[in-house]
Amino acid sequence: MKGIKKGIIVGLLLGYMGLTSCAANRTEAKEKRSMDVQSLCKIQVEGYDGNASILAKIGYMPADEELSEEDKVSMQKLFDSITYVITEGPMSNLSNGDLVSFHTIYDEDLANYLAVVIENRDFTYEVRDLAKWELVDPFEGFCVHYYGAEPNGAYFFETAECSEYVQKNISFTADREKDGHLCNGDRILVSAEYDEEKLKKDGKRLTASSKEFVVEGLPEFPLSVQDENLSGIYEKVTGKLGEFLEVQPVQFWTGIVDAGTANTSKFYLSYEVKSNVAYYRVDGTDKSNNRLAIVYVVTVSAKPAGYGKAVTKDYFFVGTTGPVYTKDGMVDEDGGAALSFERFPSLTAAVNNGKSSQREVEELNITYKSSYSSTL
Numbered sequence: 001m002k003g004i005k006k007g008i009i010v011g012l013l014l015g016y017m018g019l020t021s022c023a024a025n026r027t028e029a030k031e032k033r034s035m036d037v038q039s040l041c042k043i044q045v046e047g048y049d050g051n052a053s054i055l056a057k058i059g060y061m062p063a064d065e066e067l068s069e070e071d072k073v074s075m076q077k078l079f080d081s082i083t084y085v086i087t088e089g090p091m092s093n094l095s096n097g098d099l100v101s102f103h104t105i106y107d108e109d110l111a112n113y114l115a116v117v118i119e120n121r122d123f124t125y126e127v128r129d130l131a132k133w134e135l136v137d138p139f140e141g142f143c144v145h146y147y148g149a150e151p152n153g154a155y156f157f158e159t160a161e162c163s164e165y166v167q168k169n170i171s172f173t174a175d176r177e178k179d180g181h182l183c184n185g186d187r188i189l190v191s192a193e194y195d196e197e198k199l200k201k202d203g204k205r206l207t208a209s210s211k212e213f214v215v216e217g218l219p220e221f222p223l224s225v226q227d228e229n230l231s232g233i234y235e236k237v238t239g240k241l242g243e244f245l246e247v248q249p250v251q252f253w254t255g256i257v258d259a260g261t262a263n264t265s266k267f268y269l270s271y272e273v274k275s276n277v278a279y280y281r282v283d284g285t286d287k288s289n290n291r292l293a294i295v296y297v298v299t300v301s302a303k304p305a306g307y308g309k310a311v312t313k314d315y316f317f318v319g320t321t322g323p324v325y326t327k328d329g330m331v332d333e334d335g336g337a338a339l340s341f342e343r344f345p346s347l348t349a350a351v352n353n354g355k356s357s358q359r360e361v362e363e364l365n366i367t368y369k370s371s372y373s374s375t376l
Contacts, residue, residue, distance in 0.1 A: 030071075030113075030114065030115040031066075031115065032115045032116075032117060033064075033114070033115060033116050033117065034116075034117045034119050035111075035116050035117065035118055035119065036119045036120050037058075037082060037084075037104045037106070037118055037119070037120060037121060038119075038120035038123040039120070040058055040059050040082075041056050041057070041058065041059065041084060041102070041104075041123075042056070042057055042058070042059045043055070043056045043125055044056075044057075045094065045127055045130065047094070047130070047200070048130060048131050048132065048133050048200075048203050048205075049095050049096050049130040049131065049132050049133060050093065050094075050095045050133060050205075051093055051094075051133070051200065051205075052092075052093070052094040052095070052127065052130050053091070053092050053094065054086075054091065054092075054094055054100055054125075054127070056084035056086075056102055056125075057083075057084065058079055058080075058082040058083075058084075061075065061076060061079040071114060074110055074113065074114055075114060075116075077107065077110055078106065078107055078110040078111060078114060078116065081105075081106050081107035081110065082104060082105070082106045083104070083105045083106075084102045084103070084104055084105075085102065085103050085105060086100055086101065086102060087101045087102065087103045087122075088100070088101035088124075089101055089124075094127045094130070095127065095130070096127055096128055096129070096130050097126065097127065097128070098126070098127040099124055099125070099126055099127075100124065100125050100126075100127065101122070101123070101124045101125075102122070102123055102124070102125065103121065103122050104118065104120075104121045104122070106118065131203060133203060133204065133205040134202075134203055134204050134205070135204075135205055135206075135207050136163070136165065136166065136199075136204050136205065136206055136207065137206075137207045137208065138162070138166050138170050138172075138192040138194075138206055138207075138208065138209075139190075139192070139208065139211045140162065140163065140166075141159070141160075141161030141162040141163065141166075142157070142158070142159055142161075142162055142166075142172070142190075142211075143157070143158040143159075143161065144156075144157060144158075144188065144190065144213045145157075145158060146182065146215055146216070146217060146218050148180075148182075148218065148219075149218055149219035149220065149221060149288065149323065149325050150182065150183040150184055150218045150219070150220055150221075151181060151182070151183045152180060152181060152182075152288065153180075153181075153182030153183065153184075153186075153215060153218040154179050154180045154182065155174075155179060155182065155188065155215070157172050157174075157190070159172070165202075165204070169194055169195070169198060169199070169202075170192050170193065170194045171192075171193045171194075172190050172191065172192060172193070173190070173191050173193055174188050174189060174190045174191070175188070175189065182215050182218065183215065183218065184215055184216055184217070184218050184220070185214065185215060185216075186214070186215040187212050187213070187214055187215070188212070188213045188214075188215065189210055189211075189212050189213075190210060190211055190212075190213060191209065191210045192206060192208070192209050192210065194206070217327065218327075219325030219326065219327040219332070220325060220326050220327070221287035221288055221290050221323065221324065221325050222290075222324070222325070222326050222331075223282055223287070224280070224282075224362055225280050225292070225324065225331055225362065225364070226280075226362060226364065228326065228331045229331065230278075230292075230331055230364070232331065232332065233292065233321070233324070233331050233332060233333055234275070234278075234294065236332075236333070237292075237294055237319045237321060237333070237339060238273060238275070238294075238296075238319075238370050239370075240319070240339050240341075241273060241296060241298075241317065241319050241341055242271070242273065242370065244341050245271050245273075245298065253269070253300055253302065253313075253315075255313060256300060256302045256311050256313045266304070266305035267302045267303065267304055267305065268302070268303045268304075268305065269300060269301065269302050269303075270300070270301045270371065271298055271299070271300050271301075271371060272298070272299040272301075272370075272371050273296055273297075273298050273370045273371065274296065274297045274298075274299070275294050275295060275296050275297070275367075276295070276297075276365070276367060277295050277351065277354070277363065277364065277365060278292060278293060278294040278295065278354070278363075278364040279292075279293045279295075279354040279355050279356070279361050279362065279363055279364065280292055280293075280324070280361065280362040280364060281293060281356050281360075281361055282360040282361070282362065284360060288323050289323065290323060290324050291320055291321055291322070291323070291324065292320070292321045292324050292333065293318050293319070293320045293321075293353070293354040293355075293356065294318070294319045294320075294321075294354070295316070295317075295318055295347075295350045295351055295354045296316070296317040296318070296319060296350075297314055297315075297316060297347065298314070298315045298316070298317055299312060299313075299314050299315075300312070300313055300314075300315060315343055316343065316344045316345070316346060316347050316349065316350040317341050317342065317343050317344070317350065318341070318342050318344065318350050318353050318354050319339065319340070319341050320339070320340050320341075320342075321333035321339060322339065
């Protein structure tokens with residue numbers, strides 16, 4: 001019995017050794033092939049210089065008609081098992097000249113079975129030929145305009161001189177809490193808002209995403225105009241007074257012509273406008289309420305068309321400006337349409353109105369004369 005068992009065991013061992021020997025002979029019988037995994041690698045670099053990404057993958061398996069159908073299937077599986085991993089160098093934000101090292105991973109059992117010798121398993125790739133970014137300055141041609149007067153200045157943006165690309169793809173924002181409360185010297189931080197992915201796709205890069213602007217040139221409401229050159233504002237206001245006088249109906253000149261004859265007769269009127277005093281009204285609560293009141297003596301001469309003696313009479317006016325401000329070293333007034341003229345029965349009444357006792361008043365001695373004429 002023992003002899004029979006020994007015979008069985010010996011037979012099995014011999015059979016197993018025979019099978020192993022056959023398998024070994026089958027592997028050894030395959031012709032060795034080399035596979036250069038570096039040359040088969042397809043490397044894709046996308047993006048622009050300084051912001052590119054890299055991807056490595058196996059290409060197409062070359063045809064090999066000498067392989068059996070079974071081995072062709074195994075070879076495809078070997079190809080599918082090949083992957084490349086980065087062992088050194090950046091994976092993103094790549095620039096021209098960057099070096100990226102790869103290590104190849106594959107099914108080693110399949111490679112041994114197919115007698116494939118892997119070559120250049122580790123290799124290095126140099127990034128090159130990436131397109132350069134186009135730098136875009138979003139603030140080139142961008143303007144901040146200021147208006148109003150301090151401390152209530154305001155602003156708005158103008159992009160008409162910016163490039164077409166900036167106008168279409170970038171918007172600008174700022175802290176609007178300050179808008180309407182600005183003084184000269186205040187700072188406004190303007191930010192450029194954009195779609196980052198859109199800029200990357202277009203190959204654009206901004207030189208700056210924000211810029212600080214200093215408020216300047218806003219008019220200031222002076223507390224005193226005693227030492228200022230007011231000739232410009234006098235000329236402007238007096239010119240408006242001339243326009244006012246020329247459009248008044250003849251009835252406006254009470255006591256100089258008879259209203260009854262004014263309907264049938266033509267009169268030639270001439271005006272001599274003189275001003276010897278003005279009053280700068282200062283509002284201590286709100287400087288934007290400061291006004292300049294100019295007292296005028298208007299000498300009107302009316303001569304009937306044809307026969308008749310000219311009649312001359314003095315009238316008294318006060319011209320009151322809008323808010324008075326200084327800008328760029330000059331004195332001006334805001335709101336020419338807000339100019340008002342009022343006639344008074346006497347010079348005293350006009351002066352009292354000009355002084356306006358409700359405010360702090362600065363008296364200004366001036367000499368200004370002008371003349372106009374019209375036909376009624």
